[in-house]
Amino acid sequence: SAIVAKTLEVARKHGFSDLSGKKIICLGGTGPVGQISALIASKLNAKVVITSRREQFVKELAKNLTKKAGRGAIKIVGEPANSDEQYLKIVKDADIIWSVGKAGVQIISKKLMNQLPPKKIVVDINLVPPYGIEGMKPDYYNTEFYPGIYAIGALNIGRLSNVYDAPRELLSKIPFIELIEMESNKKDALCCGVSAYISCNEYSKEIQATRIKEAIDTGAEYLIVSCPKCLAHFNCYLNEEKELKNKFKVVDLTSFIGKLLFLN
Template identity: 55%
Template sequence: MRKITQNNEIGSKIESILGKKSIIELTPIKIKKKDTSDKICYFFDTDDNASPFDINMAYDAGFDIVVPISRMTADQVPKLVQDAIFSRKPKAPTAFFIGGSNVKEGEKIAKKVIESLVHPFECPVIIDPRGSHTTASAVVAKTLYDAKNIHKISDLKGEKVVIYGAGPVARIAAILAAKEGLNTFLVETWDKSNEEFIKNLAKEVTEEAGENATEIKGIFAPEKEQRYDVAKDALIIWSLAAAGVEILSSDLMERLEGKKIVVDINLVPPYGIEGIRPKHDNEEIYPGIFGIGALALGRLKANSEGEILKEATKTKGTKVFDYKYAFEVAKKLLSKM
């Protein structure tokens, strides 16, 4: 926009100052308005009641609105997702968070959510059914960090890790361990299961880990002596089975020899490893055996989930926050300690 001075009196004053007639150019300033759209997180939970823990975490991370939808199944996804995205402008701050105890259904839900996103309405997708992705990532990252920085074990490739449990946390921990080159054993301790199940599961998670990962071996060990046998030559032991189930008693732990790093995610007694307490953070619980308890891991897990949710509030377009991403976040948080 250009304005030429026409008033003789004003023009004379300007000329006396500048020594010549002046053309004043006024350039319009375009003010970019800040996007004030609410940050909305749709929380798809497979359980009867959506997890208050995850809902609170999403609010604390910066979402303005969290919409919990319980009893979620994969067949409901397309309509709900497209209703959510088409009712907002493209690149509006919208995210989908998949949780719940039914991990298999959760995986199907996550896949359907990603498939249901349409350009230019893509959104971030967070996958953490019952905290399994962030918990497993915390277990593996914390173990690797402590092995290197506290126990001065620079290279863990080929070292034996025994994982007690066959649930979602154990499965993801096995995949991450195999990707890191550890000699990985996935041990089913439930006496109602069988050897065929755990061997098939080990094969399945080995395939998911990828061709550059080590093979994951499946072991059926319902008896305590069998559990001891598989653990006696391991450097790392992770108790990731169901809460309230003792995996290794004190008499078995006392028989173990050599240095071992032992993790137990159970917060409620009886603990998976007798002698570990939730507050333990690399404390020597038996000679040469160092324990990491649920609270030490819980802080890292919660901080990792918080960082992922914060990142999701700022993300536009499709981005998947799964166990691979959670593992990188956990490692980054530990590196800042």
């Protein structure tokens, strides 16, 4: 969902009002990130193509995802690809390219990128070199890295990019959801206070207690997070504080939206 939100943000800078009717190629999109992003984009009426080296698998996956996307969503297509020639055929007329494959695996070469026409947005979630798209860098944001082709790197799909409204816009599009802000939010928001899984101490526990209290004070049923550390440490805190455990649930943003899509 963060990929969809960030794509939409940059797309608007290039004259796209939304993703409706846009062709999105989800390279290596058979994993959880690719599947959820494809589902959301399909719900937004984008034409989504998922690629994989395994033809039968990707076609069956696309068929199942289309069913899960539900009524009104655009059909998701599965295409096999394992060479520059195959990838070129698939991506040349795309509006948006998402590289969401295995970390450290290059999918699209520089040679192929130089053959693409302009007016494209490319997103790569890979933080382990070689990146999914040759020439990509994790800190790119709306960066023209090939003529007329603009890049979004992995580091800009997250909090450090100062994007606060995009995930809220996604949640606000769900008609039966009431979005409630905590007292400290956006740039003033507190997190779990843990910079790595091994550094949860008495100081971070105090930060967690403060944030959990803010969440309880809203009366909300869910605390939505987009960081795996926040998800783990907030849940850990609630498990330790037994009287708070049933106050609300801490849920990952992508999982939350994904479950709603599957239930639709």
